[in-house]
Amino acid sequence: MFVPLKGAWALIFGVSSGMGKETARALAGAGCNIVGVHFDLSEGQEQAEQFAKELGQLGTEVHFFNRNISAKQTRAELIPIIGDLSSGIGPRVILHSVAYGALTSLLPSAERQEQGVTEKQLAMTVDVMGHSLVYWTQDLLKAALLPRGAKVFAMTSVGGTRVLPHYAPVSAAKAVLESHVRQLAVELAPHGVAVNAIRAGTTITPALLKIPGSEKVIAHCRDINPGGRLTLAEDVAEAIITLSSTDSSWLTGNVIGVDGGEALVV
Amino acid sequence: MSSNHTSGVDIEEMRALIAEELELPVEEVTDDADLANDLEVDSLSAMEIAVLLEKKYRIKISEEEIKSLTSLLIIHKLVSAKVDAA
Numbered sequence: 479m480f481v482p483l484k485g486a487w488a489l490i491f492g493v494s495s496g497m498g499k500e501t502a503r504a505l506a507g508a509g510c511n512i513v514g515v516h517f518d519l520s521e522g523q524e525q526a527e528q529f530a531k532e533l534g535q536l537g538t539e540v541h542f543f544n545r546n547i548s549a550k551q552t553r554a555e556l557i558p559i560i561g562d563l564s565s566g567i568g569p570r571v572i573l574h575s576v577a578y579g580a581l582t583s584l585l586p587s588a589e590r591q592e593q594g595v596t597e598k599q600l601a602m603t604v605d606v607m608g609h610s611l612v613y614w615t616q617d618l619l620k621a622a623l624l625p626r627g628a629k630v631f632a633m634t635s636v637g638g639t640r641v642l643p644h645y646a647p648v649s650a651a652k653a654v655l656e657s658h659v660r661q662l663a664v665e666l667a668p669h670g671v672a673v674n675a676i677r678a679g680t681t682i683t684p685a686l687l688k689i690p691g692s693e694k695v696i697a698h699c700r701d702i703n704p705g706g707r708l709t710l711a712e713d714v715a716e717a718i719i720t721l722s723s724t725d726s727s728w729l730t731g732n733v734i735g736v737d738g739g740e741a742l743v744v
Numbered sequence: 745m746s747s748n749h750t751s752g753v754d755i756e757e758m759r760a761l762i763a764e765e766l767e768l769p770v771e772e773v774t775d776d777a778d779l780a781n782d783l784e785v786d787s788l789s790a791m792e793i794a795v796l797l798e799k800k801y802r803i804k805i806s807e808e809e810i811k812s813l814t815s816l817l818i819i820h821k822l823v824s825a826k827v828d829a830a
Contacts, residue, residue, distance in 0.1 A: 598786040
């Protein structure tokens with residue numbers, strides 16, 4: 479059954495940029511209240527505050543927090559707040575759209591001027607971009623803030639199964655994230671909660687532009703995408719709104735391509 | 745150490761702040777301990793320190809500057825200069 483998003487709550491990790499930002503805008507447009515978490519220096523924080531104000535003008539409740547989502551104390555602080563704000567119900571939509579990781583190869587390469595990943599870099603990247611989904615889900619469930627009909631989305635990319643330059647730690651994190659999505663989907667099925675990964679096509683976001691050589695990936699994907707253009711963050715936002723507008727939990731455990739068919743022709 | 749008396753940014757207070765953030769005993773955060781190599785600070789912890797310093801001292805730190813936050817003494821110098829300039 480289709481259900482309106484108006485008055486429901488969404489919890490968005492990575493709300494200040496890219497897919498998280500556009501999905502927040504679309505959800506707020508649909509009347510959904512937003513708890514957004516982002517991690518930015520003051521310049522980014524000012525922009526995020528401005529964005530939160532914009533969303534608030536759409537007539538929904540918007541609360542942004544500048545915190546490291548992978549820190550235990552962030553969960554300890556924010557989960558009770560999410561409970562209070564949503565009157566003990568919890569979020570209907572959870573989006574994990576976190577881009578914070580080491581951009582390097584696994585091995586040193588003089589040719590590509592890379593030092594190779596360190597143990598700390600690899601552990602941090604997989605923790606922030608992968609495992610953090612599990613810890614938040616655990617704590618939300620423990621606090622009885624994962625209601626029946628809730629939808630959990632995690633942003634993955636084609637780099638989770640393919641090899642891209644400078645992407646090795648993030649690729650590992652995406653593979654981990656997709657694995658967690660499958661596992662959580664099965665474990666949350668009895669709770670009526672759906673968990674899916676969204677594999678967006680190449681989308682020009684601040685996170686993509688940070689990857690050295692991303693201009694080549696952008697040019698290549700623009701060339702081959704059967705839809706004739708790159709993916710926009712708005713495409714992802716619309717997909718998430720569509721998939722969130724049902725109380726069914728039967729569509730679960732998938733990696734859903736939102737890419738105009740790009741991955742089929744790479 | 746002109747930065748000490750010009751800006752009034754207390755290096756001991758900063759040492760305690762950073763030690764708390766890193767969950768380390770204060771004595772391990774020596775003036776010259778290298779954050780990455782001696783104190784195992786990764787880029788995410790460095791970002792946490794930067795966000796904390798911005799808030800505490802009401803300054804702005806750029807992403808580029810995070811890489812230069814390599815020891816307490818260097819951080820103190822950078823923060824003092826920013827506080828003085830504010």
